[in-house]
Amino acid sequence: MSSAVNVTIHSSQFPEAVRRDLLASLRMRQVNHKFxxxxxxxxxxxxxxxxAYSPSRTDDDCAATYDASFTASAQRIEANSVHLIGLGCGGGQKDARLLRLLQSAGKRVAYTPSDVSxxxxxxARAAALPIVGAADCHPLVCDLATADDLPAVLAQQAEPAAARLITFFGMIPNFEPQLILxxxxxxxxPTxxxxxxxxxAPGPDYTAGVxxxxxxxxxxxxxxxxxxxxxxxxxxxxxxxxxxxxxxxxAGSGLKRVAAYFHFQRLRQIAVAEESFAFRTGESIRLFFSYRHTPDRVHTLLAQQRLAVLEQWITRSGEEGVFLCQPSP
Ligand SMILES: C[S@@+](CC[C@H](N)C(=O)[O-])C[C@H]1O[C@@H](n2cnc3c(N)ncnc32)[C@H](O)[C@@H]1O
Known part of the structure; x- marks a missing residue:
């Protein structure tokens, strides 16, 4: 087997786009999570x-919750061939598990692991290779927030007759819902x-849960x-x-999020791509945020995009939920 791998790089992650996004993050004092x-x-x-911290890795019930959603998804899909598209796939552990279940249900599988990194x-490709042949694995680097022609890019990647299952695991917390959904x-x-x-946020009290x-x-x-x-x-x-x-x-949605800010306590000047930035004492830069949802809030946000929840699985801890959805007719 060749030691070279073809990875498609979308222009949203070309150097000039990344440079533009980095400068915007520093100017706005709000770091785009992709960095x-x-x-x-x-x-x-x-x-x-x-x-160390993701419940999907540390909580057996959470792993079982994902598995239950994978089994149900495999049962629902009637086609013999399935193209799994992992958006923001990360290390691809969840996608690999899903691919294995689809395969054990008798499906032929193809996989697009997609991420900014x-x-x-x-x-993610390496995690999937024991299940999906190299010829059916199409790694794609792209920025979901800025790539406008993804439908066309994805359409080129697998046989048109395959059913498509798109995963969006752990992604929604790090995006403003009104921008990404x-x-x-x-x-x-439609299919x-x-x-x-x-x-x-676990428990009946949303604020206490967060x-x-x-x-x-x-x-x-x-x-x-x-x-x-x-x-x-x-x-x-x-x-x-x-x-x-x-x-x-x-944005006033009523959602809460955990956010991390670095607060400067002395002047720091940095230069990036010929632009210099001065962070003064008392200034801060937002490094990160993570929204916490509730099942009801997820339904509402998805319904606003004409996406219907067909089935859902919530962990016993109440800290994570998996939702199987389809566009509303
Ligand atoms: C919280 S991780 C989730 C990873 C994986 N889906 C999981 O559940 O384990 C977020 C992932 O989104 C990717 N990511 C961040 N911003 C992105 C963007 N704008 N477009 C595509 N992927 C992005 C990151 O590189 C990272 O792998």
């Missing part, structure tokens, strides 16, 4: 923290299935991962302090 997964170093740090799509809905053909997972999950973010591994972005640009740890907070969705 936390850019380098091999960040990918390794994120994979380590995912293994080349390292992630290669890790219309794009996701626009990708779906496509969408398997979507969301981090939830407070309860704060330690999943405010910990050493997450701090180390998030700070990599700033340190690689020339910021020093002693320039300020990273603080986590819970804030309301600025």
């Amino acid at each position: 936390h997964y850019d380098s091999v170093k960040q990918t390794q740090k994120w994979l380590a923290l995912h293994a 080349v390292a992630m799509v290669l890790v 219309p794009k996701l809905a626009a990708l779906l053909r 496509d299935y969408l398997l979507f997972s969301a981090n939830l 407070q309860r999950i704060l330690p999943l973010y405010d910990n050493a591994l997450t701090r180390d991962w998030l700070m990599t972005f700033l340190l690689d640009l020339g910021v020093e740890p002693a320039d300020g302090e990273l603080r986590f907070t819970i804030e309301d969705d600025p």
Whole structure:
């Protein structure tokens, strides 16, 4: 087998687009999440923290919840051939498990691991290769937030007769729902299935639920991962302090999110692509946010995009939910 791999790189991740997005992040003091997964170093740090804190890896019931959703999805799909498209696939562990279940249900499978990070799509490809032949695996690097022609790009990747199952696992927390959901809905053909997972606020009290999950973010591994972005640009740890907070969705949806800000306690100047940025004492830059949903809020947000929830699976902890959806007729 050749040691070279074909990876399709969409223009949304070409160097000039990445440079534009990076400068916008620094100007706005709001870091686009994609810059936390850019380098091999960040990918390794994120994979380590995912293994340590993601309920899908640490909670057997959560893994079983995903499995139940995978089995049900495999049963629902009648076609013999399935094209699985993993949007923001990360390390691809969940997609690989789903591919295995589809295959054991007698389906022929093809896979598009898609992410902004080349390292992630290669890790996801490696996870899928024991199940999907190399010829049926089509790694795609693209930015879901800015790539406008994804329907056409994806249509080229698998046989037209295959049923399509699109996964969007752990993605919705890191995007403003009103920005990403219309794009996701626009990708779906009428007969496509969408398997979507969301981090939830556990328990009947939404605010208390969001407070309860704060330690999943405010910990050493997450701090180390998030700070990599700033340190690689020339910021020093002693320039300020990273603080986590819970804030309301600025768009007024009623959702809450955990957010991380680096607060500068002394002047730091950095230069990026011939532009210089001065962060003054008292200024802050938002590094990260993660929305927490509830099943009802997920239904409402999806319905606004004419996506109907066919079935759902919620973990016993109440911290994560998987939703199988299809465009409403
Ligand atoms: C929280 S991880 C989820 C990974 C995986 N789906 C899972 O559930 O384990 C978010 C993933 O989204 C990717 N990502 C971030 N911003 C993106 C964007 N704008 N377009 C596509 N992928 C993005 C990251 O590289 C990362 O792999």
